[in-house]
Amino acid sequence: MLLISPPLAKACEPPAGISRLAGCLRGNGLECTLWDANLEGQLYLLEQRQNPADTWSKRAYKNIGDNLHKLRSRNLYTNNDRYQRAVRDINRALTQSCQGFSCSANLADYQDSAFSPHSSSDLLRAAEEYRNNIFFPFFRKRLPHLLKHQADQWIGISVNYLSQALSAFVLAGFLKEEYPAYTLVAGGGLITSWLRSPGWQNRFTDVFDHLVEGPGETALLHLLQQKNNNSTEKYCPPDFTDLPLADYLSPGIILPYNASSGCYWNRCAFCPEKAEGSPYTKLSAKQVCDDLQSLIRTLKPRLIHFLDNGIAPSLMKEMIKIPVHTDWYGFARVSQELCDFDFCRDLRRSGCRMLKLGIESGSQEVLDAMDKGINLQQVEQALQALHRAGIMSYVYLLFGTPAETRQEAQQTLDFTVRNADLISFLNLAVFNLPRNSEERHELQIHDFSTGDLGLYADFIHPRGWNRKAVRRFLTDDFKAHPLIRPILQRDPPFFTSNHAPLMTAAK
Ligand code: SF4
Structure with missing residues (x-):
């Protein structure tokens, strides 16, 4: 096949x-x-190659080979300005x-x-x-x-x-x-x-x-x-044979790996994963460590990318017990364990380079309305412990959810400013309503017209906090804040969280 x-x-x-x-x-x-x-x-x-008239495109074409080579070398990731210029030049050529x-x-x-x-x-x-x-x-x-x-x-x-x-x-x-x-x-x-x-x-x-x-x-x-005519099946780890592993646009191999599918929390309102009814299944922590040891032996990756919706705390504990001696990153839920500095220090020693955290809001009311199952005091403790342990955080925030108004969005801004020193990278998103989420029945749907395969629906915000107002707030207030702007500026363009753990210049 x-x-x-x-x-x-x-x-x-x-x-x-x-x-x-x-x-x-x-x-x-x-x-x-x-x-x-x-x-x-x-x-x-x-x-x-096209025949561009403008200087930027000419430079981009001239330097394609050089920039691709740089993107595959570690050195580029120590300097954010040079990294951004190389990426934007390659992108310019692609666009042209x-x-x-x-x-x-x-x-x-x-x-x-x-x-x-x-x-x-x-x-x-x-x-x-x-x-x-x-x-x-x-x-x-x-x-x-x-x-x-x-x-x-x-x-x-x-x-x-x-x-x-x-x-x-x-x-x-x-x-x-x-x-x-x-x-x-x-x-x-x-x-x-x-x-x-x-x-x-x-x-x-x-x-x-x-x-x-x-x-x-x-x-x-x-x-x-x-x-x-054969019906037996046995579990086997991923196999990367035949893929041109040296050609990817990263400084060494980044190994994608799923330790689980679905989500062990599976309760957040409006979550597409929950709406799709994906069951939670996971490999045993021992199986994961065995797979990784064997893949690391043969492929010598630079970084392991866990694709799980949330890396289970039990797997983190196993990674601490049996360190893979290779950097890794992925999504995690804020848990009691992550509030503990000793645990985070051990996690860093196990190779953990960065955790992606879906914090979504700086308002406890909004978090509770979404059944996120996290409290902000714990989130701040976790951010501190991770930062002290040398683990970068990639924080995801979501604006315009049905329970939010401008006042709660302002609380998210205040939360971000308060923790700006602890947050390495930020992802800002405007809420989309998944068409198949159970909670859609509580809302007045405005428009399904994106096409018969559209996965999201437009809705009338129950508290009047519509997308236009959310976007204006993000541009005029949130992104413009002097303590937030530098965090957004260090986000790797296009590659975002995929390259973020490689940015050695970031804190
Ligand atoms: S933790 Fe993430 S994947 Fe799990 S239910 Fe919440 S939003 Fe969905």
Whole structure:
């Protein structure tokens, strides 16, 4: 089977989805090949030199090779200004490569003004009109070679982000026409969200033979094993063989790893993960440490990226007991353990470089209304303990939730200012209402018109704190604050939290 990660997503680490599938398939005796069409696709675009008139683009094209080399070297990450300049120059060249097409691409996103990824009819049209897509010449050049070496006629496309949807359909349209004998399977996070949406109807039967929901390992194995008449399954760690590990846009390998799926808290209001009903399953802490030790021995990664919605405290304790001697980072819930300096110090010794914390609000009332299960006093203690232990924090804040007004947003601003010295990076988001969240019934829905595949709905804010007012507050008050601005300025452009733990200049 050929497993493909389509463009476009951040190309700083190997794709987790197809690596997990490869581990499972190969461990169960089935052959597969991995193709990261995302990384290769972006490098292909960077080779499509245009003839720019402006000085910035000329400089960006001239320095592509040099900047890519720098982005893969540690030195660049010690100086924020040089890092930002190199990233923005590469991005400039990528953006320029889209001239003459209806699409726009950057290092983290891909859009096309002629097709909406929220609309099934637009996606089907993208599949039909695949020849007009910017990636078509690249797909046409690479696929015959990749398919020549396949033992069977199965192709899997892993679609995790909205920014991958259009090129996945372009790829599928091309494959259906040129290689009609192949069976096409699509899966991944975005496909799962579609399949779990209320009122989902599959309009893609002419493009994909199978759509797979949730973590695809078991489903894929069953699909393939029907053919091979074998039904046993054993757990195997991800397998990164065939991926061009030296080519990713990072200084060394960043290893994505899932110790769990779903969320062990699973209670926050409006959480898309909860709304999708993903069950919580986790590997034993010992299994995780064994997998990591073995992957570290063979691949020598620079950093481990835990993809869990929240790293379980039990896993943190095991990582302290059996340190992997490699830096790692991921999402964690603020817990009693993280308020304890000794625990955080041990966690740092275990390799923990940065924790991403979904704090969301500086108002206890808002946190309680969302059933976040954290209290602000504990959050401040945790920020202090982490900072003292040398673990960076990447704090996520959410504005415009139904329980918030300007007054609570101001409390979030005050909280951030009070803790500005302890916060390494900040992510600010304006609340989106997931279409399938249970809590949507409590709100007056304003508009579902984003397209039949749209995952969010517009609503009338019950306390009048609408998106326009939220955005104005963020621009005029929050981002402009002299203690907050520097935190936002050190956020790595485009790569954000993926590169943040590598920024040795950050505190
Ligand atoms: S902790 Fe995160 S993933 Fe878990 S329920 Fe809350 S928002 Fe959702």
